[in-house]
Amino acid sequence: MARIFGTDGVRGLANKDITATLALELGQAAARLTIAQMPEGSYDVEHKPKAIIGRDTRVSGEFLSHAIAAGIASAGMDAIRIGVVPTPAVAYLMATGDYDLGVMISASHNPMPDNGIKFFARGGYKLEDATEDEIQALLEDKDWDAPIAEGVGDITSDPATADRAYIEHLVEACGTPLKGIRIAVDCANGAASYVAPEALREAGADVVVMNASPDGRNINDDCGSTHPEQLQAVTVASKAAFGVAFDGDADRCLAVDSQGNLIDGDKIMGMLAVGLKKQGRLANDTLVVTVMSNLGLHLAMKERGIKIAQTGVGDRYVLEEIRNSGHVLGGEQSGHVINAHYATTGDGILTALMIARDVVRSGKTLAELTDFIKRLPQTLINVPNVDKNRTDDPELVAAIAATEAFLGDSGRVLLRASGTEPLVRVMVEAATQSQADAAAQKLADVVAKRLSLT
Incomplete structure (x- = not known):
């Protein structure tokens, strides 16, 4: 399975990429990992570890929050749904409250059809890449002993306290x-x-x-x-x-x-x-x-x-x-x-x-x-259908160096490979817009010529 976590959790089209099944299984996996990392002998079925679950206002957040709560409870943690709250509210509660796992269901600035799931650890910080990889590994591990009877977690709601x-x-x-x-x-x-x-x-x-x-x-x-x-x-x-x-x-x-x-x-x-x-x-x-x-x-x-x-x-x-x-x-x-x-x-x-x-x-x-911060003119050109892994091409490197020398301290060059497409972004800042436009186009032409996939 390709890595499902991006720079800010798991995100995609709700009910297609981000489904109730995925939410449930992510909840199970995150809860299983949380319990596995607890000090030996500290897990107590009478006082289970707790997870809080917040969401933004998307209609899909309702079914996803129920699904992830079900997954968490089925793995042996208590789940508390705190309703519609800002992401930093979840982080704040994780930093100051007695909670073991935080979940935020949101796609941030994306349009309404999207949604996403991100996790917070004790202390209020987003999970490190390695921890997300462990959660994904548990997603693929279907051979585990789910708790029964008193081992199953409770699901409650408590929105007002969080606000x-x-x-x-x-x-x-x-x-x-x-x-x-x-x-x-x-x-x-x-x-x-x-x-x-x-x-x-x-x-x-x-x-x-x-x-x-x-x-x-x-x-x-x-x-x-x-x-x-x-x-x-x-x-x-x-x-x-x-x-x-x-x-x-x-x-x-x-x-x-x-x-x-x-x-x-x-x-x-x-x-x-x-x-x-x-x-x-x-x-x-x-x-x-x-x-x-x-x-x-x-x-x-x-x-x-x-x-x-x-x-x-x-x-x-x-x-x-x-x-x-x-x-x-x-x-x-x-x-x-x-x-x-x-x-x-x-x-x-x-x-x-x-x-x-x-x-x-x-x-x-x-x-x-x-007012003391003066934004320099900036030009951004996306160059498609190129091998984004070859930005170390000698001719391209030389062109970048020549552009940087021309701009001096009054300008900047940045090339960024897209994370999802065969595309390189060329960004140039300069003292004037005409300088930025000309330098960016010149570099974009070099990228298109030297890194072309055709």
Whole structure:
């Protein structure tokens, strides 16, 4: 069986790729592994290990949460369905509560027909690749002794407790009354629909809410962080200080300033990094970003004495670097921001509160706090039907080196092989758009010629 886990769990078309059968078997496998890893003699049928299961608002999340709960209980763990919650709420409960396994059913920013399943371990961290591989191995191992009688786990529901604990954590993390500030909030008809407005209101903000009426089918539908146009218009019309938009499971956040200009994850991270550095709370004076962050962020951080640590694409790799090197802040241009002072994963609602806190404390607008980060022009060209494993071709390597020498410190070249297609992505950043366009096209032509499959 090919590896089913991607960079953020198992994901695909609900009821085709992500079926009730797969959910049940994943629940069984994850529970079996959790029990197998418990200290010898510690398993007690009277006080079984516990799993919590959250989901976003997709209609398919209902049957999948029942199925995965059934799998977990059939393997001998208690399963607690906590209903619709943001992904970071599951991570927070795993970090602070007495739970042995966390499950989130969501396809994040993907359209409604998709869904996915991801797991969290004690401590609130997503599972390592090796642990996911062990779960997949157990999926294929059908020869096991299922518990019977008292060995079978219970299934219960407890949604309210999860909401209240997580909201209190968010308000406490904000630490600054937000009275007097108006914030426009696009909840993407997703998991943030109740929690985000409530947390911001409890922190003191005046909240203008949109797309917070999920019906199971409208999640991410022309709204949220992937479609910020509505937020931009409402922020200006409502005279809000700024606006924020979440994705379906609320682990990412993008913002717009009072004039409706988009503030992406790079600018948000840069602003927060400068604020933490001033407070002496930016560990190692370092911000962790992926290779997709704009060179403009790198240059702006360098001017302010902040170092950049760079990882591959994916918030899990940002988190690995944060944990391994003792950093506290990092994320992605897409709006995944990890603040290790308060969270173990990307948290969009926490990010919104951190933005509001910095605006209130500084007395400046969001535009003023982020204007020092100048995004360099960028061109991205996808080159299809090529051998993505031969990007070390000597002629291509020489062309890249020549382009980098021409651009100097004012530009950057990045080639990325697609994980699923015979395709190479050529990205160039430069001082002007015309330079970026010309350099990217020239390299794309070399890729097409040298790596062609025909």
